[in-house]
Amino acid sequence: MKIGTVIGSVWATRKAGCLSGQTFLVVDTGREDLVAADQVGAGVGDRVLLATGTVASRYCMDAPIDAAVVAILDPNGERKL
Amino acid sequence: MKIGTVIGSVWATRKAGCLSGQTFLVVDTGREDLVAADQVGAGVGDRVLLATGTVASRYCMDAPIDAAVVAILDPNGERKL
Amino acid sequence: MKIGTVIGSVWATRKAGCLSGQTFLVVDTGREDLVAADQVGAGVGDRVLLATGTVASRYCMDAPIDAAVVAILDPNGERKL
Amino acid sequence: MKIGTVIGSVWATRKAGCLSGQTFLVVDTGREDLVAADQVGAGVGDRVLLATGTVASRYCMDAPIDAAVVAILDPNGERKL
Amino acid sequence: MKIGTVIGSVWATRKAGCLSGQTFLVVDTGREDLVAADQVGAGVGDRVLLATGTVASRYCMDAPIDAAVVAILDPNGERKL
Numbered sequence: 001m002k003i004g005t006v007i008g009s010v011w012a013t014r015k016a017g018c019l020s021g022q023t024f025l026v027v028d029t030g031r032e033d034l035v036a037a038d039q040v041g042a043g044v045g046d047r048v049l050l051a052t053g054t055v056a057s058r059y060c061m062d063a064p065i066d067a068a069v070v071a072i073l074d075p076n077g078e079r080k081l
Numbered sequence: 082m083k084i085g086t087v088i089g090s091v092w093a094t095r096k097a098g099c100l101s102g103q104t105f106l107v108v109d110t111g112r113e114d115l116v117a118a119d120q121v122g123a124g125v126g127d128r129v130l131l132a133t134g135t136v137a138s139r140y141c142m143d144a145p146i147d148a149a150v151v152a153i154l155d156p157n158g159e160r161k162l
Numbered sequence: 163m164k165i166g167t168v169i170g171s172v173w174a175t176r177k178a179g180c181l182s183g184q185t186f187l188v189v190d191t192g193r194e195d196l197v198a199a200d201q202v203g204a205g206v207g208d209r210v211l212l213a214t215g216t217v218a219s220r221y222c223m224d225a226p227i228d229a230a231v232v233a234i235l236d237p238n239g240e241r242k243l
Numbered sequence: 244m245k246i247g248t249v250i251g252s253v254w255a256t257r258k259a260g261c262l263s264g265q266t267f268l269v270v271d272t273g274r275e276d277l278v279a280a281d282q283v284g285a286g287v288g289d290r291v292l293l294a295t296g297t298v299a300s301r302y303c304m305d306a307p308i309d310a311a312v313v314a315i316l317d318p319n320g321e322r323k324l
Numbered sequence: 325m326k327i328g329t330v331i332g333s334v335w336a337t338r339k340a341g342c343l344s345g346q347t348f349l350v351v352d353t354g355r356e357d358l359v360a361a362d363q364v365g366a367g368v369g370d371r372v373l374l375a376t377g378t379v380a381s382r383y384c385m386d387a388p389i390d391a392a393v394v395a396i397l398d399p400n401g402e403r404k405l
Contacts, residue, residue, distance in 0.1 A: 001308065010160070019152060030275075034082065049267070053297060055297055055309050056309075066134055074254055093234055105211070116211055134216075138213075146163065170404035171403050194354075216377060226380065245359070284338065292348070297378045298388050311388065324368060
């Protein structure tokens with residue numbers, strides 16, 4: 001998974017019917033901004049884990065989605081060398 | 082998903098039979114131009130959400146397609162920090 | 163999908179049995195050269211659409227292939243802003 | 244698969260229910276840091292093989308995970324020209 | 325698929341049980357080094373075709389593998405413009 005920071009959100013005028021009710025967050029992964037469906041309740045500023053690809057779709061009831069927030073990291077939850 | 086701007090369209094002389102009737106838009110994602118099937122009705126200049134991979138194919142009746150427009154963003158629908 | 167230009171072909175001395183009979187083209191996508199199975203009949207110089215991933219495999223009878231030519235673009239078939 | 248070096252770990256305050264009990268490692272692949280589920284028992288400093296995509300999810304009981312550690316390399320287990 | 329040159333191999337001290345018996349080669353694709361399962365019998369110096377993603381796993385009996393050598397190119401088997 002990628003780690004990223006939630007920097008905003010988007011909403012749509014028209015969209016695939018099966019996307020109704022989904023919240024879409026903009027996540028800065030350092031390399032690029034991705035839009036991810038959120039069912040965990042993340043907000044701007046949160047550090048999150050993104051799952052991408054078919055995995056994200058399956059997690060979101062098979063909606064046509066290729067990125068999903070699957071976890072919000074603890075503020076002290078990143079330990080690197 | 083990636084956010085992009087529709088910058089054009091393409092059409093084919095020969096193609097896989099199962100692609101008949103599909104509209105293909107060229108979408109500038111900032112990093113690269115992708116061609117995506119459109120079933121939402123996007124036009125040049127629209128800001129759109131792209132789903133990629135198997136997810137896009139499933140959304141388009143399992144056609145051999147790996148990118149699809151799944152939403153048109155509201156002109157004021159992008160809120161970033 | 164990616165747009166690319168067919169710049170050559172490859173053939174193999176040894177390969178997975180299920181790849182027999184497949185034609186493999188080298189396609190320049192601008193960012194990298196990819197090798198794609200071709201069932202549409204593309205030739206060197208053609209501008210083509212590539213589908214990648216599981217989608218390409220399914221299109222080629224589940225062969226261990228992750229890129230396939232799915233359309234040949236019309237010489238005047240690319241309209242960009 | 245990608246080769247990488249385990250450089251840390253992350254934990255979450257909130258997460259998808261099906262991620263409970265998973266250990267998440269941060270792996271430096273040279274190009275980017277990825278977070279991967281670990282069921283092999285890798286630790287900081289280990290050189291590991293990462294499988295990504297749907298494959299990783301299937302390996303982890305279909306959890307919404309797109310990267311998994313599938314092997315720890317032998318300290319003398321990399322032979323390159 | 326990507327074309328690459330086999331530049332080495334890796335082996336593991338600990339790994340997912342279902343990876344037993346697999347040979348792993350390091351393949352230089354020009355952009356990055358990938359590790360791929362080999363069932364074709366490639367050796368160092370060979371030019372090979374790599375299939376990546378779920379396709380590779382399915383080719384290797386659903387092992388948690390996301391890259392596989394599916395063909396060895398003929399020494400004179402690359403024709404480019």
